[in-house]
Amino acid sequence: MKRNIFEGSSGKMEPFIRSDQYHFLKQQLRHIVQTNALVNDREMVRTVQGLAMDKMKDVFHGLTDLQKRLLEGMTELEDRTDMEMFEARILPLVHPFEMPEEGEVRSLFPHLSRVKTPVLGTGVDRRDLTYVSWFDPGLDRKFIVTYREGVLTGMEGSFTYSGRKNMCVICREHEYVGLFVTDATAYKRKGNYVCKDSITCNRNITDQKHLHKFMDDIKR
The missing domain is CATH 1.20.1280.250 (Monooxygenase)
Structure with a gap:
């Protein structure tokens, strides 16, 4: 038996x-x-x-x-x-991702006055999420928000879809990606390729350190 x-x-x-x-x-x-x-x-x-x-x-x-x-x-x-x-x-x-409230999201991006809070689609399990990401067409910006040691943090930037597969810097898998670019300083822009579909990206993540490294590198 x-x-x-x-x-x-x-x-x-x-x-x-x-x-x-x-x-x-x-x-x-x-x-x-x-x-x-x-x-x-x-x-x-x-x-x-x-x-x-x-x-x-x-x-x-x-x-x-x-x-x-x-x-x-x-x-x-x-x-x-x-x-x-x-x-x-x-x-x-598995710890479910704690969705941030509107005030928390706005506090991450005080330079933007009309930041919308993310809304998960139907069928998305928050236990699959290491981060949340959404594109705001009104601002023409892509947002990425996550927790690091319990503290909410985030970044925003432009996003240009490439229309092809490449390695995503966050999940380290070959998926359909786009170029995420943000202002590291007043005179320097930095970017890298990330998944177009953040839910697929989240389900690929087996080590959150790649997301954290991307966020650190792009802000330097």
Whole structure:
């Protein structure tokens, strides 16, 4: 009989997983299940499982014993059904993105008088979001807002859609992108390619540090 991969991990648990960490876990789950399905060498399978655990330990810090046991269950996955069950188990433990209020958004961009607050489309799960982004046609500006260590921060700039795929500097995946450009100083403009579709971008993010680095670099 198949062992219960969630044995010992039940009980009330508060959210402790960021969106980018959740997407990282899903990436590792797919890799483990694909390896298990395609590779007959059990030593190779165990190696892949071990590497996934090592990567997980680099991503998560300060976990409780219960949280560790839950995440270690990823090495027990055998097939797609196991993977889907595991994903369903950890989804409620992902922190949802806290949508900023109108006053908070306006305070980030005091030089603009008519900043609109972002509105999420139907079917968007806030647990998928590391940041929110929207384009204001009235101002002809694209906005990017996120939290860094619990503090709301953001940037705005022009956005020119390229009409082709390239690597997004935020999610590090090849998607349809555009050039985001902002005024770093009164005399210097800086920019880079970011996803046209911010929801797709968010779902690709497995490490929020790329977003933070982009925001830091473009403001220098």
